[in-house]
Amino acid sequence: MKRLHQIAGLCVFVLSCGAAASAAAGQAGPVKAALDKDAVCTSACHGASWRTPLLSIYQTRHGNKADSRTPGCQDCHGASVDHRTDPGKTPDVVFGANSKHISTADVRSAACLKCHESSVLPRANWTGSQHQTRGLACTTCHNLHAPDQKVLSKATQAEVCFTCHKTQRAQTRRISTHPLAVTSLASAAKMACSDCHNPHGSPAPKMLVKNSVNETCYTCHAEKRGPFLWEHAPVVDDCTNCHTPHGSTNAPLLKARAPWLCQECHSGDHGAQINSGANLAGGNVTTVNGTLQPGAATPRAQAAARACLNCHVLIHGSNHPAGAKFQR
Ligand code: HEC
Ligand code: HEC
Ligand code: HEC
Ligand code: HEC
Ligand code: HEC
Ligand code: HEC
Ligand code: HEC
Ligand code: HEC
Ligand code: HEC
Incomplete structure (x- = not known):
C-alpha cells in the first residue's frame, strides 16, 4: 500500500514536470520567458490532455529551456497567428x-534548417542531397515530440531506412553481413547505416561519410590501408571491386567466390582454364555410380578449397620482399 502511494506520488511529479505552464511558475528570467511563449499553445489547447503526448518534447534535447538556442513551439510550427485566433485555420507549418494539411517537404525542412543548417549540430549538405531532391524532409526520419527517436539508436535505425531501402534490407539478411541490426537480433547491433552513410547528404558518392569508399572502410579496417610494398591494384582502387558492403551469400562479404572472383579480371593466367565445377578434380577421374574412386588425382589447387587463395594468401597486399604475387 505504501509502495502504491509512492508510485502515485511519482506520477504526479512527472506529469507536473511535463506541464510547461505550471513548471514556468518557479523559473527564472529567460527560462520563464521561453515557457510563457510556449504557453500560448500549451495552455490553450495543446496541453497534457491533447490526443497525443505533445509535452514529452520537454524530455528531449529540444526541451532544454536553459539553453537559449532551444526552439519553442513557434520556432518549428511558426507563429501561426491565424490558427491561434481560429483553430479551424491551419498552423504555418504542419x-x-x-494530416491532410501537411506542409511541403521543403517548408518542413526549412523550419529545422534555420538552426541546423550551419549553427547548431550543422547538417550543411542537406540541400541538393539525394534525400532532399527526392522529397524527404527532416521529419521523415526524425519524430520530435517523442522522448526516444528510432533513428538515433543503433539498434533501431536500420528499421527506419528499410521502410524505403528494401534491397539493402534483403542484403543484410544474407549469411555474410556487417553486424547491423536485424529486427530479430537487435541486440547484435554493433554498427548502423550511419557508420558508413550520412543520410543528411555528403560531398562523397552514395552519401558516404568519407570522401571515397576506401576511406570509409579504413575508418574501421585500418590495417587494409597499408602502405604495402606490393599493392594489389583493385584493393587500392575500391574495396567494392570484390566486396559488397551490405551482405552477400559468399563469406566474407565477397561478390563471388574464388576462383571466379579472381577470374573476373585474371583471364590469361595459370588459373584461367578452371572455369566450371566439372574440372574441379585434376587428372583422369574415374567414377562408379557418381562417386570418386580411390586413386583419383587430388583436386587442383587453383580451384579446390580456398582456390587461388591457397597460394595467394595476402590478397590485400604484401610487405614481404618476395611478396610480389601475394603468396607471403
Ligand atoms: C531554434 C533552433 C532549433 C530549431 C528550429 C530546431 N532545432 Fe533541433 N536542436 C536545437 C538545439 C539547440 C539542439 C540541442 C543541441 C545540443 O544539445 O548541442 C537540437 C537538437 C536536435 C537533435 C538531436 C536530438 C537528440 O535527441 O539527440 C535533432 C535530431 C534535431 N535537433 C532535429 C531537429 C529537427 C528535425 C528540427 C525541425 C523539425 C529541429 N531540430 C528544429 C535547435 C533547434
Ligand atoms: C533519411 C533519414 C534522415 C533524414 C531525412 C534526416 N535525418 Fe537527421 N539523423 C538521421 C540519423 C540516422 C542520425 C544519427 C546519425 C548521424 O548523426 O548522422 C541523425 C542525426 C541528426 C542530428 C544529430 C543528433 C545528434 O545527437 O548528434 C541532427 C541535429 C539531425 N539529424 C537533424 C536533421 C535535420 C535538420 C534534417 C533535415 C535537414 C535531418 N536530420 C534529416 C537520419 C535522418
Ligand atoms: C523541434 C520542432 C518542434 C517543436 C519545438 C515543437 N514541435 Fe510540434 N511537431 C513537430 C513535429 C516534427 C511534429 C510531427 C509529429 C512528431 O514528429 O512527433 C509535430 C506535431 C505537433 C502536433 C500534432 C500532433 C497530433 O496530434 O497530430 C501538435 C498539435 C504540435 N506539434 C504542437 C506543438 C506544441 C504545442 C509545441 C510546443 C510545446 C510544439 N509542437 C513544439 C515539431 C516540433
Ligand atoms: C522515405 C523513404 C526513405 C527513407 C526512410 C530513407 N531513404 Fe535513403 N533514399 C531514398 C530515395 C528516394 C533515394 C534516392 C535514390 C533512389 O532512388 O534509391 C535514397 C537514396 C539513398 C542513398 C543512395 C544515394 C545515392 O547516391 O544513390 C543512400 C546511401 C541512402 N538513401 C541511405 C539511407 C539511410 C542510411 C537511411 C536511414 C537513416 C535512409 N536512406 C532512409 C529514400 C529513403
Ligand atoms: C560498411 C559500410 C556500409 C554500411 C554499414 C551500409 N552501407 Fe550502404 N553503401 C556502402 C557503400 C560502400 C555503397 C556504395 C557501393 C555499393 O553500392 O555497393 C553503399 C550504397 C548504398 C546505397 C545505394 C545503392 C545503389 O545501388 O546505388 C543505399 C541505398 C545504401 N547503401 C543504403 C544503406 C542502408 C539503408 C544501410 C543500413 C542498413 C547501409 N547502406 C549500410 C556502404 C555501407
Ligand atoms: C564502423 C566500422 C566499420 C566500417 C566503416 C566498415 N566495417 Fe567492415 N566490419 C566491421 C565489423 C565490426 C565487422 C565484423 C567483424 C567481426 O565480426 O569480427 C566487419 C567485417 C567486415 C568483413 C568480414 C566479414 C566476415 O564475415 O568476416 C569485410 C569483408 C568487411 N568488413 C569489409 C568492409 C568494407 C569493404 C568496408 C567499406 C565499404 C567496411 N568493411 C567498413 C566494421 C566496419
Ligand atoms: C581483389 C579482391 C579484393 C579486394 C579489392 C578487397 N578484398 Fe578484402 N578480401 C578479399 C578476399 C578474397 C578475402 C577473403 C580472404 C581469405 O579468406 O583469406 C577478403 C577478406 C577481407 C576481410 C576479412 C578478413 C580479413 O582479412 O580481415 C576484410 C575485413 C576485408 N577483406 C576488407 C577489405 C577492405 C577494407 C578492402 C578495401 C581496402 C578490401 N577488403 C578489398 C578480396 C578482396
Ligand atoms: C577487379 C579486378 C581484379 C580482381 C577481382 C582481382 N585482381 Fe588480381 N590484379 C588485378 C590487377 C589490375 C593487377 C595488377 C596487374 C599488373 O600490375 O599487371 C592484379 C595483380 C595480381 C597479382 C600479381 C600479378 C603480377 O603480375 O604481379 C596476383 C597474384 C593477383 N592479382 C591475384 C589475384 C587473386 C588471387 C584474385 C582473387 C582473390 C584477384 N587477383 C582478383 C586485378 C584484379
Ligand atoms: C598452387 C599455388 C597457386 C594457386 C592455387 C594459384 N596460383 Fe597464381 N601463382 C602461383 C605461382 C607460384 C605464381 C608465380 C609466381 C612467380 O612467378 O613469382 C603465380 C602467379 C600468378 C599471377 C601473376 C601472373 C604471372 O604469370 O606471374 C596471377 C595473376 C595469378 N597467379 C593468379 C592466380 C589465380 C587467378 C588463381 C586462381 C584461379 C591462382 N593464381 C591460383 C601459385 C598459385
Whole structure:
C-alpha cells in the first residue's frame, strides 16, 4: 500500500514536470520567458490532455529551456497567428504525416534548417542531397515530440531506412553481413547505416561519410590501408571491386567466390582454364555410380578449397620482399 502511494506520488511529479505552464511558475528570467511563449499553445489547447503526448518534447534535447538556442513551439510550427485566433485555420507549418494539411517537404525542412543548417549540430549538405531532391524532409526520419527517436539508436535505425531501402534490407539478411541490426537480433547491433552513410547528404558518392569508399572502410579496417610494398591494384582502387558492403551469400562479404572472383579480371593466367565445377578434380577421374574412386588425382589447387587463395594468401597486399604475387 505504501509502495502504491509512492508510485502515485511519482506520477504526479512527472506529469507536473511535463506541464510547461505550471513548471514556468518557479523559473527564472529567460527560462520563464521561453515557457510563457510556449504557453500560448500549451495552455490553450495543446496541453497534457491533447490526443497525443505533445509535452514529452520537454524530455528531449529540444526541451532544454536553459539553453537559449532551444526552439519553442513557434520556432518549428511558426507563429501561426491565424490558427491561434481560429483553430479551424491551419498552423504555418504542419509536420504530421497523417494530416491532410501537411506542409511541403521543403517548408518542413526549412523550419529545422534555420538552426541546423550551419549553427547548431550543422547538417550543411542537406540541400541538393539525394534525400532532399527526392522529397524527404527532416521529419521523415526524425519524430520530435517523442522522448526516444528510432533513428538515433543503433539498434533501431536500420528499421527506419528499410521502410524505403528494401534491397539493402534483403542484403543484410544474407549469411555474410556487417553486424547491423536485424529486427530479430537487435541486440547484435554493433554498427548502423550511419557508420558508413550520412543520410543528411555528403560531398562523397552514395552519401558516404568519407570522401571515397576506401576511406570509409579504413575508418574501421585500418590495417587494409597499408602502405604495402606490393599493392594489389583493385584493393587500392575500391574495396567494392570484390566486396559488397551490405551482405552477400559468399563469406566474407565477397561478390563471388574464388576462383571466379579472381577470374573476373585474371583471364590469361595459370588459373584461367578452371572455369566450371566439372574440372574441379585434376587428372583422369574415374567414377562408379557418381562417386570418386580411390586413386583419383587430388583436386587442383587453383580451384579446390580456398582456390587461388591457397597460394595467394595476402590478397590485400604484401610487405614481404618476395611478396610480389601475394603468396607471403
Ligand atoms: C531554434 C533552433 C532549433 C530549431 C528550429 C530546431 N532545432 Fe533541433 N536542436 C536545437 C538545439 C539547440 C539542439 C540541442 C543541441 C545540443 O544539445 O548541442 C537540437 C537538437 C536536435 C537533435 C538531436 C536530438 C537528440 O535527441 O539527440 C535533432 C535530431 C534535431 N535537433 C532535429 C531537429 C529537427 C528535425 C528540427 C525541425 C523539425 C529541429 N531540430 C528544429 C535547435 C533547434
Ligand atoms: C533519411 C533519414 C534522415 C533524414 C531525412 C534526416 N535525418 Fe537527421 N539523423 C538521421 C540519423 C540516422 C542520425 C544519427 C546519425 C548521424 O548523426 O548522422 C541523425 C542525426 C541528426 C542530428 C544529430 C543528433 C545528434 O545527437 O548528434 C541532427 C541535429 C539531425 N539529424 C537533424 C536533421 C535535420 C535538420 C534534417 C533535415 C535537414 C535531418 N536530420 C534529416 C537520419 C535522418
Ligand atoms: C523541434 C520542432 C518542434 C517543436 C519545438 C515543437 N514541435 Fe510540434 N511537431 C513537430 C513535429 C516534427 C511534429 C510531427 C509529429 C512528431 O514528429 O512527433 C509535430 C506535431 C505537433 C502536433 C500534432 C500532433 C497530433 O496530434 O497530430 C501538435 C498539435 C504540435 N506539434 C504542437 C506543438 C506544441 C504545442 C509545441 C510546443 C510545446 C510544439 N509542437 C513544439 C515539431 C516540433
Ligand atoms: C522515405 C523513404 C526513405 C527513407 C526512410 C530513407 N531513404 Fe535513403 N533514399 C531514398 C530515395 C528516394 C533515394 C534516392 C535514390 C533512389 O532512388 O534509391 C535514397 C537514396 C539513398 C542513398 C543512395 C544515394 C545515392 O547516391 O544513390 C543512400 C546511401 C541512402 N538513401 C541511405 C539511407 C539511410 C542510411 C537511411 C536511414 C537513416 C535512409 N536512406 C532512409 C529514400 C529513403
Ligand atoms: C560498411 C559500410 C556500409 C554500411 C554499414 C551500409 N552501407 Fe550502404 N553503401 C556502402 C557503400 C560502400 C555503397 C556504395 C557501393 C555499393 O553500392 O555497393 C553503399 C550504397 C548504398 C546505397 C545505394 C545503392 C545503389 O545501388 O546505388 C543505399 C541505398 C545504401 N547503401 C543504403 C544503406 C542502408 C539503408 C544501410 C543500413 C542498413 C547501409 N547502406 C549500410 C556502404 C555501407
Ligand atoms: C564502423 C566500422 C566499420 C566500417 C566503416 C566498415 N566495417 Fe567492415 N566490419 C566491421 C565489423 C565490426 C565487422 C565484423 C567483424 C567481426 O565480426 O569480427 C566487419 C567485417 C567486415 C568483413 C568480414 C566479414 C566476415 O564475415 O568476416 C569485410 C569483408 C568487411 N568488413 C569489409 C568492409 C568494407 C569493404 C568496408 C567499406 C565499404 C567496411 N568493411 C567498413 C566494421 C566496419
Ligand atoms: C581483389 C579482391 C579484393 C579486394 C579489392 C578487397 N578484398 Fe578484402 N578480401 C578479399 C578476399 C578474397 C578475402 C577473403 C580472404 C581469405 O579468406 O583469406 C577478403 C577478406 C577481407 C576481410 C576479412 C578478413 C580479413 O582479412 O580481415 C576484410 C575485413 C576485408 N577483406 C576488407 C577489405 C577492405 C577494407 C578492402 C578495401 C581496402 C578490401 N577488403 C578489398 C578480396 C578482396
Ligand atoms: C577487379 C579486378 C581484379 C580482381 C577481382 C582481382 N585482381 Fe588480381 N590484379 C588485378 C590487377 C589490375 C593487377 C595488377 C596487374 C599488373 O600490375 O599487371 C592484379 C595483380 C595480381 C597479382 C600479381 C600479378 C603480377 O603480375 O604481379 C596476383 C597474384 C593477383 N592479382 C591475384 C589475384 C587473386 C588471387 C584474385 C582473387 C582473390 C584477384 N587477383 C582478383 C586485378 C584484379
Ligand atoms: C598452387 C599455388 C597457386 C594457386 C592455387 C594459384 N596460383 Fe597464381 N601463382 C602461383 C605461382 C607460384 C605464381 C608465380 C609466381 C612467380 O612467378 O613469382 C603465380 C602467379 C600468378 C599471377 C601473376 C601472373 C604471372 O604469370 O606471374 C596471377 C595473376 C595469378 N597467379 C593468379 C592466380 C589465380 C587467378 C588463381 C586462381 C584461379 C591462382 N593464381 C591460383 C601459385 C598459385
